[in-house]
Amino acid sequence: MSRNADPAEAAACDNVECSAVQTARPVSHPFHDLNGYIPLSGPERRLYASIREAVPIIDAAISKIVRLVGGFQVKCDDDDTTAELKHFLDTVQVGSTGIGINAFLDTYLDQLITFGTAVGEIVPSCRRDTIGALYNVPLHDIEIIKNGPLQATVCRREDGRAVPVKYQSLILLSALNPEPGSAYGTSLLRSLPFVSAILLKIFNTIGMNFERFGNLRYAVTYKPETQLDKAAAKNRAMQIAQEWASAMQPGSVKDFISVGDVQIRVIGSDNQILDSSVPVKHMMEQIVAKTGIPPFMLGLSWSTTEKMSSQQADILTSELEAYRRMLSPIIHKICDIWLRLNGHSSEISIEWDNINLQDEVEMARAQLLTMQAREIEEKISETEDQTE
Structure with a gap:
């Protein structure tokens, strides 16, 4: 299916009048969120959304999964019905801005992977004919309530209550790896909050360290040498502080001149920055x-070659097939x-596009070897038949 619908088809789609959405929360006043507050699984969803935003x-991994799932073709018993159905899938309105079923499925799968549960709704036209x-x-x-x-x-959440949607047959619901007895699915990110x-x-520590390197802080130490110096140590320390502050003013270059034993050093210069490459790699391995x-595919260069092995391709293909x-x-x-x-009684079949993650040359070579092996087997079987 094409992800970019024709503008003319999109304009034609806008002319279809739709009935009301069942699952939208009604608005009663500007602070309607107070009425609809149901403290159930909201914090967990906010946690997963924060993880995606922060890491x-x-x-990127979830976005690539959504894109790699690929497109599909729908076929009916006759070609005319197939063409009509294809036109509908390419031009159907999705939300307030989307066009085409792929826009709906991308958001649906993204929600399913992130939160473990995805919900959609089929909105019929006002005349209920499409x-x-x-x-x-x-x-x-x-x-979601279990009955x-x-x-x-x-x-739907309405005034602090859960009101069942009237037409449940128009609701689309999917759960990713639900636990036994639960109506909600399990997010792909469930085991990643600790790692994240x-x-x-x-990352925050690295940022703070580089901030300190870019904005140095100094320790100025004055050591009085004689008894007279000790008596005036306070006044001299205040003078040194004033002159040092004046010399460090931004936008000007000044010399700092002092008398006596004065030591100047950068605060934290004697400390070493910890090597973060090893722990970061360990955390990244868990995420991958x-x-x-x-x-x-995520921009991580851990091996000498940036080529997907056949084992990696098979594993990723099985994930996408799921x-x-x-x-x-x-x-x-x-x-x-x-x-x-629309008055059709045809049955449909869904044909997904082939997932091609392997090298074309390697796949062609493998097919050639397979055909050669079959040819040799046929010759051997023919020879055995002639011998008998």
Whole structure:
């Protein structure tokens, strides 16, 4: 599917009148957040959002996963229905600014990976004859309540209460690796707060050290040598302090001249900066292991070659295939509802684009060797048949 819809198609999409969104929180007054406050899992979601904001490599890894999942094609029983469905998927409105189902799926998968749970809504047109828009639901606007071991109800937060959404069939819900008995999924970042905290402490310390190097502080020590000097030590110390402060004024270059035993040194110059490369690498290894993205794709040069091995490609491909399996039911439900609303009874099939992470030359060589091996096996079998 094309991620950039044609402007003419986008304009045509704007003409579709949509019904109201069910999952949006109603606004009663400027401080409506006080009415809708439900202290459940909000702090955990804010923690994961802060981790992505504070650690760029985690944010980059999630963004790359979303992009690497790739596109897909939807096919129906007949070509005309396939063309109509493709036009709908390319031009459907997503939220207030997006166009095309890929815009919806990118946000949906990003929310699923970051928070472990993703919620979307199919918004029908005012005449209920087609799908007017797709809506990515903010998790702080809804609550998921279990109604038994096999059923979960999506509720919107309204005046401090959880009100069930009227049309549950129009809600899209996915959970990433949910714990047994839980309606919420598990975030990909669940095991990273401790690692991220250590990494941020190291980065903050490095920043403070370089700030001190760029803004030096001095220790001026005056040692009186005679008894007379000791009597006037206070006055001389004040004079030295005034002259030193005057010499250190920004925008001017001055000489500092003193009499007697005066020592000047930089505060902290006798301390050594700890080597942070080893602990930072350890923390980065934990993050890379959790996200499953090869290090060189995140800008980390840990090996002599920046080439993905076949093992890394296979592992990353399996990770992307797992995310595709979670998105396929969502795509199927959207397409199925559109077909039913438009009077079609066709069945659909989803064909994802091939994930090609290997070197083309290596793949071609492997295919050549496979074909040669099959040819040799066929010749051997023919020879054995003739012998018999």
